[in-house]
Amino acid sequence: MSLPDPSDAPVPATAIARPGPPALMARLRKAKHRVVVLGGGFAGVYTARHLSELLGSRTDVHVELLSEENYFVFQPLLPEVAAGGVSPTHVVNPVREMVPRVQFRWSKVQRIDIAAKVVYATQGEGKELVAVPYDHLVFALGKVSNFSSMPGVQEHALAMKDLSDAFKLRNHVYRCLELADVEDAPAEKAALLTFVVAGGGFSGVETIGELSEMLHKVKKNFKNIEARELRLVLVHSRDTLLPEMPAALGKAAMEILQQRGVEIIVNARTKAASRYAVYLSTGARLETRTFICTVGNAPNPICKDALATGAFVEGKSGGRGIGVFQTDLHLQCTGQTHYWAVGDCAGVPMPGKPDEICPATAQFAIRQGKVAAENILAAIDNRPERRREFSFKGLGTLASLGNRSAVADMMGVQLKGFVAWFAWRTIYLSKLPGMIRRLRVTVDWTLDLFFPRDITQLQPDESPQLRVEHYEPGEVIIARDEIGRELFVIQQGEVEVKEPDGTLVATLKDGEVFGEKALLTDAPRTAHVVAKTPVDVLVMTRAGFKALVGQLQPLDDYFTGLMKQRYPQLVPDDTRVTALVGTAKS
């Protein structure tokens, strides 16, 4: 879906600013001030857009926006994309179209040299490092998903943050339905039809609501799946959903979802996840092939690094540092005159409530961007009297629950059900940037009212050639009789190799290899391999093995020796193992 990701190339201590195309250089020569905005989300785009509008035809200020995607994502509609109600391309806008007067640079920010006032970023598929100097720098990098505190979640959960997450989820759900429709083992069918979402905030609640609507709409296409076999589970760490809304609406959302058959597990946290299940703090184990994790928002690494320099003050919530830039009401980073922060990566005091910070929502990000733009211009022009304080207190909150129902708190008026859903749709439609996108989403919504959803599974589930999987004790990593196609290397933990009758053949630990016979033959596996402790394994497909091991002589020597020792009849004396892998079927 996205352009190739600029890689995380290591950043040398210095990089020379490349001259750039002549037209850009000519504009830069005219400019006395350089404003660089980092991030192409709500906060960054609206800052850059408003600033360029305020500047009009002025050429003394150059505005440049850096973002790792060339599109802006309207995140509130992502759950609908995941549920197939709205087309993926209808909730994104090219950043260039949104900020036509701004220099856009598709690049990944790597680090900021605060002393030299230079941003280092990689562009061109991550191969080129560029230095982008600035006079004023705006942090609008948002937050990132980080599941590292929960073993296995990084490897096995789907997120709900970006367009690719929504797209992946949609196709994954159809994959599960396709497999469940022809599955004869009841336990596997049940796991394929169990959908677990962690997090009872906006994205978790909206995701499970939309998913429930989608599953019930499309199930008629799958003749061997009955409605009662679909299990949707929402896991939430508190006792009421939607903590950002009044408690009565959180309770109403819970009732609406439960009436629709969604199981809600409250006061429970995700502890770990594996290929087979989600493990909760309560000790419960939810067998599933679909786990969507909407918790685990973490500071953007670039913001974290900048804060670690000591040049900025970290914003706090509930007395605890939360990895955001503390700002004043002018959106200026505390103690700095040329640094600004907006959106989810900013800790902006809540107007009228100085002990609180503004919520991390799009409505605040957009308005902070506009105020920051005005104040940056006032700073550039040395006109302090033109500075404006951020005074927005919020218009209210809305959460869609799918199936033409929602909850809404608008200016103190609490709504639920169809009226709230109608308000939700009307408001979000009006907020979508650009008339064309609005029209397209309106068409999607109208078609969805009268026609069935498209159940095409657009993206075949391609497992990466090299990946990490996590297993909890007792879980089967290799099942006897399945056709092996992958090799496993234990990263940490222990596994047991067992005969079908349960006799222990061997215990293997960190650094040891199993399943290697599958590299050479399509013969079914002859033993079970079961996790003895929590274990992380590196899984290599045949193609991944050949690409990696074939290029590294010491690894080839090691595996050739190992295979000759274990399977002398399969590896002739003068043959390298990588040569034989090429002859296996897939």
Ligand SMILES: Cc1cc2nc3c(=O)[nH]c(=O)nc-3n(C[C@H](O)[C@H](O)[C@H](O)COP(=O)(O)OP(=O)(O)OC[C@H]3O[C@@H](n4cnc5c(N)ncnc54)[C@H](O)[C@@H]3O)c2cc1C
């Ligand atoms: C599923 C979901 C539903 C939501 N629903 C609502 C809702 O109904 N109402 C509401 O008000 N809010 C909602 N939100 C929250 C809202 O979307 C966020 O508060 C908002 O997106 C914050 O904007 P931002 O610009 O600060 O961050 P983001 O939108 O996260 O943008 C950050 C930008 O920085 C870029 N970036 C990050 N790191 C780098 C780097 N190293 N180099 C270059 N670029 C980088 C990213 O690519 C991105 O363009 C929802 C969020 C989600 C995930």
